Amino acid sequence: MVKKVPMDVYVLGVAIHPAATAIGDARLEEMAYRTARAALDDAGVRRADIDHLTLAASDELDARGISSMLLAAPSGGYLKDEMRTTDSGLTGLHLGAMRVASGHLHLGLVVSTSQNSVVDLEDIARMRSEPFFLRPVGMNFAIADGLFANAVQQRYGFSEEAVAACLIERSRAARDNPRAVPRDMPRAADIARSEPIAYPLRAAHRAPVTDGAVALVIASGHWVRAHPDARPLARLAGMAWGVDRYQLDADRLASLDVFRQYAMETFKRADGIGIDDIDVIEFDAQHAWADLAYQIALQLPSSTRVSPSGGAWAQNPYFSMGLLNAAEAALQVSGRAGGHQVDGAKRALAHGASGFAQQTHGFVVMEGAGR
Known part of the structure; x- marks a missing residue:
C-alpha cells in the first residue's frame, strides 16, 4: 500500500495588480514587473x-x-528556470506547485497576466473553435455560455430572478473588496432589460472583463524549515484538475461531472479535508448561471462563504482569474483579505475554469500556515 504524503508547498507572498477595465498607462511587461516585484x-x-x-x-x-x-525577464525569470502554460492562471499554480513538490526546486514565482482590453475575446473564441463544424456557425464564448445557461436552466429549474439575485449578491460583496473595480450596483429591473445575448443569457449576466495581473511566491517545506524567519501565508493542502468533453451537448453542459469529480479529487488529495471543512470558496464564474450551477453541483453547506471577494464581479482578468482566486484564498486563510475577510477562515477552495462553457476545471485547497 502506497503511503499518502501531504503536500509540502507553501505560499509566501501574494500580489494583485490594481485592477482596471483597461490599464492604459503600462505595457504588459510593466504590469508583470510591478506584480512580481510586489509579490517578492x-x-x-x-x-x-x-x-x-x-x-x-x-x-x-x-x-x-x-x-x-517578452514576459519572462520582467516577471523575475532572467537566468532562472522558466516554464509557461497557456491553459489558465490556476494551471500555472498547479505546474509551479508540482515543480516545488518534486524536490528539485524550492523557491519560485507564479505570475499570470491578462490584458484583455487590447483584443476582442469573441474573435479569439471563434479562432479557437473546431474549424469544420463550429467555426462556420460562428461559435464563440457567448453562444457557448448561452447553451450552458439553457442546459442548467432545464436541469435545475433556475429562474432569471434567481440569477439576478446571485449577480446582485456578488456585486454587493465586491463593494467591500479593496481590489475591486468600482462600479454602480446593478438593479434587478436593469438586469432583466439588458440585451439578450444567447438565450437565456443576457449581457448583464456576464461579468465585465478587466485587465490585471497576479503573482504568488511559493516555497517547498524544505525551504521554509531552513528559513525559520519565513512566515508562510498558506499551505497548498491539495489540488486537482480535469478536462471535460469538447462537445456542447446538454448532458456535458448540465451534469458538471468533471467539475464535481475534480473538486472531490482535490479534497481526497487534501488528506482529511472535506467540503464541510471549507470556510470559503472562490469560484471562477464568468456569468451568474455558472455561479448558481456550481453551488448546486457541490451541495455546499450553509456555513461556506461563496466568493466573498465578489468573484469576477470585483475584477475579471479573464485568463488570470483562477490564479486571482488562489491569491484571494491565501489572503483569506492568512487573515489578510481586507474588507471582505471571513472571520475564522482556516481553509479555502480556489477554482479556475477555461475553454468553451467551462470545459476545464481546476482546484486548489489553501489552509492556514501559522507558525
Missing part, C-alpha cells in the same frame, strides 16, 4: 533567492506572440 516584497525575499518562474499567459488574449520571450 510581500514574501520578504529577493529575486536572486528564487530558483524558478512559472508563467501563465496567453499569446492570443495578450495579442502577441511568444509571451514568455
Whole structure:
C-alpha cells in the first residue's frame, strides 16, 4: 500500500495588480514587473533567492506572440528556470506547485497576466473553435455560455430572478473588496432589460472583463524549515484538475461531472479535508448561471462563504482569474483579505475554469500556515 504524503508547498507572498477595465498607462511587461516585484516584497525575499518562474499567459488574449520571450525577464525569470502554460492562471499554480513538490526546486514565482482590453475575446473564441463544424456557425464564448445557461436552466429549474439575485449578491460583496473595480450596483429591473445575448443569457449576466495581473511566491517545506524567519501565508493542502468533453451537448453542459469529480479529487488529495471543512470558496464564474450551477453541483453547506471577494464581479482578468482566486484564498486563510475577510477562515477552495462553457476545471485547497 502506497503511503499518502501531504503536500509540502507553501505560499509566501501574494500580489494583485490594481485592477482596471483597461490599464492604459503600462505595457504588459510593466504590469508583470510591478506584480512580481510586489509579490517578492510581500514574501520578504529577493529575486536572486528564487530558483524558478512559472508563467501563465496567453499569446492570443495578450495579442502577441511568444509571451514568455517578452514576459519572462520582467516577471523575475532572467537566468532562472522558466516554464509557461497557456491553459489558465490556476494551471500555472498547479505546474509551479508540482515543480516545488518534486524536490528539485524550492523557491519560485507564479505570475499570470491578462490584458484583455487590447483584443476582442469573441474573435479569439471563434479562432479557437473546431474549424469544420463550429467555426462556420460562428461559435464563440457567448453562444457557448448561452447553451450552458439553457442546459442548467432545464436541469435545475433556475429562474432569471434567481440569477439576478446571485449577480446582485456578488456585486454587493465586491463593494467591500479593496481590489475591486468600482462600479454602480446593478438593479434587478436593469438586469432583466439588458440585451439578450444567447438565450437565456443576457449581457448583464456576464461579468465585465478587466485587465490585471497576479503573482504568488511559493516555497517547498524544505525551504521554509531552513528559513525559520519565513512566515508562510498558506499551505497548498491539495489540488486537482480535469478536462471535460469538447462537445456542447446538454448532458456535458448540465451534469458538471468533471467539475464535481475534480473538486472531490482535490479534497481526497487534501488528506482529511472535506467540503464541510471549507470556510470559503472562490469560484471562477464568468456569468451568474455558472455561479448558481456550481453551488448546486457541490451541495455546499450553509456555513461556506461563496466568493466573498465578489468573484469576477470585483475584477475579471479573464485568463488570470483562477490564479486571482488562489491569491484571494491565501489572503483569506492568512487573515489578510481586507474588507471582505471571513472571520475564522482556516481553509479555502480556489477554482479556475477555461475553454468553451467551462470545459476545464481546476482546484486548489489553501489552509492556514501559522507558525
